[in-house]
Amino acid sequence: MNRFLGFVKKEFMHIFRDIRTLVILFGIPAAQILIFGFAVRTDIKNAGIAVLDRSKDEISTGLVSRLESSDFFILKQSLESGAQIDPAFKKGDIKAVLIFEDNFGKRLLNEGSANIEIIADGSEPNVANLVTSYTRAIISDYMIDYNGAMAEGALVIEPEIKMYYNPNLESQYMFVPGVITIILVLICALMTSVAITREKEFGTMEVLLVSPLKPIHIILGKVTPYFILSLIDLIIILFLSWLVFDIPIKGSLVLLMLESMLYIMLGLSLGIMISTMSKTMQQAMFTSLLGLMLPTIILSGFIFPVEYMPGIYSWLSMIIPPRWFVTIIKDIMIKGTGFTFVWKETLILFIMTLVFITISTLKFKKRLE
Amino acid sequence: MTSEKVIEVKNLVKKFGSFVANDNLSFDVYRGEIFGFLGANGAGKTTALRILSGLSKPSSGDVRVAGLDIYRHAEKVKKHIGYMCQKFSLYEDLTVAENIMLYGGIYGLSKKIIENRASTLLESLNFTSYRKNIIGSLPLGMRQKLAFAVAILHDPDIVFLDEPTGGVDPITRRQFWEMIYKASSDGITVFVTTHYMDEAEYCDRVSIMSEGRIVAIDSPDELKKRYGASSVQDVFVKIARPSNYSPNNN
Numbered sequence: 116m117n118r119f120l121g122f123v124k125k126e127f128m129h130i131f132r133d134i135r136t137l138v139i140l141f142g143i144p145a146a147q148i149l150i151f152g153f154a155v156r157t158d159i160k161n162a163g164i165a166v167l168d169r170s171k172d173e174i175s176t177g178l179v180s181r182l183e184s185s186d187f188f189i190l191k192q193s194l195e196s197g198a199q200i201d202p203a204f205k206k207g208d209i210k211a212v213l214i215f216e217d218n219f220g221k222r223l224l225n226e227g228s229a230n231i232e233i234i235a236d237g238s239e240p241n242v243a244n245l246v247t248s249y250t251r252a253i254i255s256d257y258m259i260d261y262n263g264a265m266a267e268g269a270l271v272i273e274p275e276i277k278m279y280y281n282p283n284l285e286s287q288y289m290f291v292p293g294v295i296t297i298i299l300v301l302i303c304a305l306m307t308s309v310a311i312t313r314e315k316e317f318g319t320m321e322v323l324l325v326s327p328l329k330p331i332h333i334i335l336g337k338v339t340p341y342f343i344l345s346l347i348d349l350i351i352i353l354f355l356s357w358l359v360f361d362i363p364i365k366g367s368l369v370l371l372m373l374e375s376m377l378y379i380m381l382g383l384s385l386g387i388m389i390s391t392m393s394k395t396m397q398q399a400m401f402t403s404l405l406g407l408m409l410p411t412i413i414l415s416g417f418i419f420p421v422e423y424m425p426g427i428y429s430w431l432s433m434i435i436p437p438r439w440f441v442t443i444i445k446d447i448m449i450k451g452t453g454f455t456f457v458w459k460e461t462l463i464l465f466i467m468t469l470v471f472i473t474i475s476t477l478k479f480k481k482r483l484e
Numbered sequence: 485m486t487s488e489k490v491i492e493v494k495n496l497v498k499k500f501g502s503f504v505a506n507d508n509l510s511f512d513v514y515r516g517e518i519f520g521f522l523g524a525n526g527a528g529k530t531t532a533l534r535i536l537s538g539l540s541k542p543s544s545g546d547v548r549v550a551g552l553d554i555y556r557h558a559e560k561v562k563k564h565i566g567y568m569c570q571k572f573s574l575y576e577d578l579t580v581a582e583n584i585m586l587y588g589g590i591y592g593l594s595k596k597i598i599e600n601r602a603s604t605l606l607e608s609l610n611f612t613s614y615r616k617n618i619i620g621s622l623p624l625g626m627r628q629k630l631a632f633a634v635a636i637l638h639d640p641d642i643v644f645l646d647e648p649t650g651g652v653d654p655i656t657r658r659q660f661w662e663m664i665y666k667a668s669s670d671g672i673t674v675f676v677t678t679h680y681m682d683e684a685e686y687c688d689r690v691s692i693m694s695e696g697r698i699v700a701i702d703s704p705d706e707l708k709k710r711y712g713a714s715s716v717q718d719v720f721v722k723i724a725r726p727s728n729y730s731p732n733n734n
Contacts, residue, residue, distance in 0.1 A: 117589060122590065125582070133577065324538070
């Protein structure tokens with residue numbers, strides 16, 4: 116046991132003495148959370164708009180102030196003529212222009228309908244889509260309130276839309292599970308495979324194999340520090356996302372940790388498997404990056420939903436472990452479901468882990484023959 | 485050097501597919517002796533050394549190391565041997581003291597014993613002031629000497645050295661061989677492969693391999709007499725494949 120502990124201690128020394136390793140271990144997770152959280156957004160907040168109000172009546176000004184009072188928009192400019200629209204867009208701080216026609220309020224009251232034109236900046240299609248749909252929602256909301264206030268008893272059917280589990284459609288809800296999935300694969304598989312191949316490349320692996328340390332002890336000694344550090348990273352990510360972005364964990368924290376440990380083991384066994392197949396650290400690094408990181412980002416369902424992937428990709432995603440883990444962690448964190456809903460995914464991850472360990476063991480034995 | 489056999493090899497064969505790397509080797513090594521294992525590149529000496537040190541398994545044949553059968557007691561054998569390979573074997577990002585502590589710990593020595601032996605060996609090497617230096621900051625010759633000292637820290641019966649002096653300057657090589665003599669006089673059997681023929685002269689006995697077979701095995705003086713040569717180098721050129729031999733080739 117002392118032999119083993121000494122070996123684990125040595126592994127920690129390698130990690131803490133290498134600044135690059137430390138950056139990957141602690142810098143990248145924190146940076147990813149903050150970058151994804153602040154920069155990569157699929158919802159809008161404080162989008163600049165301009166208004167060209169040709170009517171300036173009670174209803175149009177009311178509508179504008181309603182838009183302004185929402186968190187989504189900020190009124191940047193009030194335009195006086197159609198000629199100002201183009202320069203306003205070019206200035207770059209607005210995403211849309213709202214144009215109220217002449218006598219907007221009067222027409223609405225007399226003729227029962229009036230026109231608002233929404234011109235959105237199509238150079239960013241996603242933002243434009245969101246801006247227009249948010250605007251329409253606020254307008255129809257406003258009209259219902261207005262009709263109600265007039266008490267004209269007009270029959271308006273208005274579907275009330277609720278986003279279950281994520282009422283404000285916050286994009287962070289989606290990326291936190293994604294970041295956890297990526298980071299854990301990165302640390303477990305990449306760092307472990309590189310750490311093991313480093314011993315091979317430097318020739319120290321042979322000295323260890325000649326020593327009374329058993330191969331299983333060598334492997335466990337190599338992965339134990341990464342297991343512990345992965346857990347610490349997981350806690351940092353969860354804590355940061357709670358502290359900075361207010362993302363709650365609806366389900367059981369214990370279950371979340373246990374599932375993560377299973378996924379960490381899977382990552383470690385993948386790392387060991389990669390190291391048995393690579394001769395150099397570079398080879399291990401490329402295999403991990405190309406073979407794991409890319410599929411994780413593209414096929415795990417973290418960015419592109421697996422349900423809508425075309426046939427072959429959907430099949431490919433089945434063999435990507437992160438796909439199952441993303442499902443598990445989303446269910447636990449956001450939906451708050453328990454083990455009965457994620458046991459299938461858990462079983463799949465468990466079987467994958469066993470397969471990777473078996474392959475590594477066979478490869479390792481073959482090398483000794 | 486006594487007549488006690490610490491390595492006994494009988495009809496050792498190692499095949500990789502259809503390629504025969506070790507073709508029916510039989511030889512004994514005695515306690516305390518410095519045994520040189522010579523051969524051209526690809527002659528099979530590293531393969532044999534890997535089998536003796538437990539890194540590889542033979543295809544057939546009987547091998548006993550430190551009196552133990554390597555098939556049945558592979559794990560026990562490991563406690564009786566030390567190993568140092570041509571690639572550098574200490575951790576470059578750890579200090580001298582940390583490396584010694586690590587390897588001592590791996591061999592199950594107590595902290596106290598490690599500390600005692602460490603201070604003796606550092607003193608004998610004049611390295612005491614480098615205790616806390618990172619290995620990576622030390623010159624190669626110093627590292628090689630340290631690596632050897634660490635390889636025999638647990639006082640093994642046999643130490644296997646696989647081209648230990650590759651790339652080292654002549655003065656350090658000389659000092660390195662003084663360390664080997666010291667170990668040998670302490671009763672440690674030294675099994676060394678080398679490319680340097682002058683080093684072969686320092687051995688008690690040498691074996692010369694060619695194409696997977698041992699073609700000669702005896703003391704350097706006997707070999708020189710038998711082949712009418714002035715040095716082991718001449719013997720080697722006469723009996724090993726001359727076309728493939730290049731003394732500076734690692």
